[in-house]
Amino acid sequence: xxxxxxxxxxxxxxxxxxxxxxxxxxxxxxxxxxxxxxxxxxxxxxxxxxxxxxxxxxxxxxxxxxxxxxxxxxxxxxxxxxxxxxxxxxxxxxxxxxxxxxxxxxxxxxxxxxxxxxxxxxxxxxxxxxxxxxxxxxxxxxxxxxxxxxxxxxxxxxxxxxxxxxxxxxxxxxxxxxxxxxxxxxxxxxxxxxxxxxxxxxxxxxxxxxxxxxxxxxxxxxxxxxxxxxxxxxxxxxxxxxxxxxxxxxxxxxxxxxxxxxxxxxxxxxxxxxxxx
Ligand SMILES: NC(=O)c1ccc[n+]([C@@H]2O[C@H](COP(=O)([O-])OP(=O)(O)OC[C@H]3O[C@@H](n4cnc5c(N)ncnc54)[C@H](OP(=O)(O)O)[C@@H]3O)[C@@H](O)[C@H]2O)c1
Numbered sequence: 001x002x003x004x005x006x007x008x009x010x011x012x013x014x015x016x017x018x019x020x021x022x023x024x025x026x027x028x029x030x031x032x033x034x035x036x037x038x039x040x041x042x043x044x045x046x047x048x049x050x051x052x053x054x055x056x057x058x059x060x061x062x063x064x065x066x067x068x069x070x071x072x073x074x075x076x077x078x079x080x081x082x083x084x085x086x087x088x089x090x091x092x093x094x095x096x097x098x099x100x101x102x103x104x105x106x107x108x109x110x111x112x113x114x115x116x117x118x119x120x121x122x123x124x125x126x127x128x129x130x131x132x133x134x135x136x137x138x139x140x141x142x143x144x145x146x147x148x149x150x151x152x153x154x155x156x157x158x159x160x161x162x163x164x165x166x167x168x169x170x171x172x173x174x175x176x177x178x179x180x181x182x183x184x185x186x187x188x189x190x191x192x193x194x195x196x197x198x199x200x201x202x203x204x205x206x207x208x209x210x211x212x213x214x215x216x217x218x219x220x221x222x223x224x225x226x227x228x229x230x231x232x233x234x235x236x237x238x239x240x241x242x243x244x245x246x247x248x249x250x251x252x253x254x255x256x257x258x259x260x261x262x263x264x265x266x267x268x269x270x271x272x273x274x275x276x277x
Pocket of ligand 1 (some may be wrong): 013014015016017018019020037038039040041042063064065066090091092093094095114115146147148189190191192193194195196197200202216219
């Protein structure tokens with residue numbers, strides 16, 4: 001069933017920039033009550049100021065999602081401010097672009113902490129409120145922004161792929177579990193996206209595979225795809241031409257995808273490729 005977001009309370013993580021920020025703008029325009037979160041207090045306040053000039057009902061709730069106390073406080077504040085919670089959009093994330101053999105445990109743990117543990121523990125805190133939303137007939141949902149890296153392992157992105165595969169696995173598991181609470185669980189798989197600030201998005205940036213970050217998909221297009229998924233209640237959506245082909249190819253022609261990945265890695269194995277930031 002198509003979802004109407006007018007008047008619905010939507011919490012968006014990673015809303016201080018990138019895909020999350022654009023999704024917040026679009027959902028506010030559609031009449032949702034939007035709660036934005038991230039750590040960048042000034043950036044969030046600026047977005048809220050801009051959106052309020054359009055008459056949108058928005059508020060920022062800064063939080064470091066890797067901290068359990070922040071997650072609890074965040075959800076309590078959102079519910080107290082808006083009187084409930086109908087939709088959670090998990091968009092906060094980081095990445096690391098570099099070879100596994102020369103990476104470090106700290107990078108692996110940081111990527112997992114933000115992309116996986118923070119997101120899933122936030123879902124747990126939100127479940128009672130989303131369940132209450134269901135009893136009011138508000139069509140509650142959790143929309144997880146993973147990545148095509150959650151469906152296909154890409155060289156030079158080992159930590160990112162691992163965290164997103166874990167996130168995709170958990171998403172599929174929750175989809176079945178949450179039927180009893182009436183909560184829809186949706187999955188978004190963007191391809192490579194042009195980040196607002198690559199230096200903040202990447203913990204490391206010296207991968208040996210050709211990835212054109214500069215020519216990547218605009219965050220606006222991904223945000224459009226996110227909103228479409230939410231309104232159409234699409235269980236899983238690969239966003240963009242490349243992501244869709246990787247998603248489709250991995251299912252239908254896995255050997256071809258493996259061959260292409262191997263070639264991409266071998267072609268650049270002996271070159272130093274640093275992405276321009
Ligand atoms: N960029 C890509 O190529 C790409 C491709 C596929 C999937 N994705 C996924 O799409 C999502 C958004 O990506 P993006 O490109 O829009 O990223 P981005 O522009 O770097 O934004 C990341 C967001 O996550 C927030 N964040 C990071 N660590 C946090 C923490 N500890 N606590 C709270 N918030 C935190 C940041 O806010 P603060 O810095 O203010 O805390 C920021 O708002 C991520 O999950 C990413 O993995 C991205």
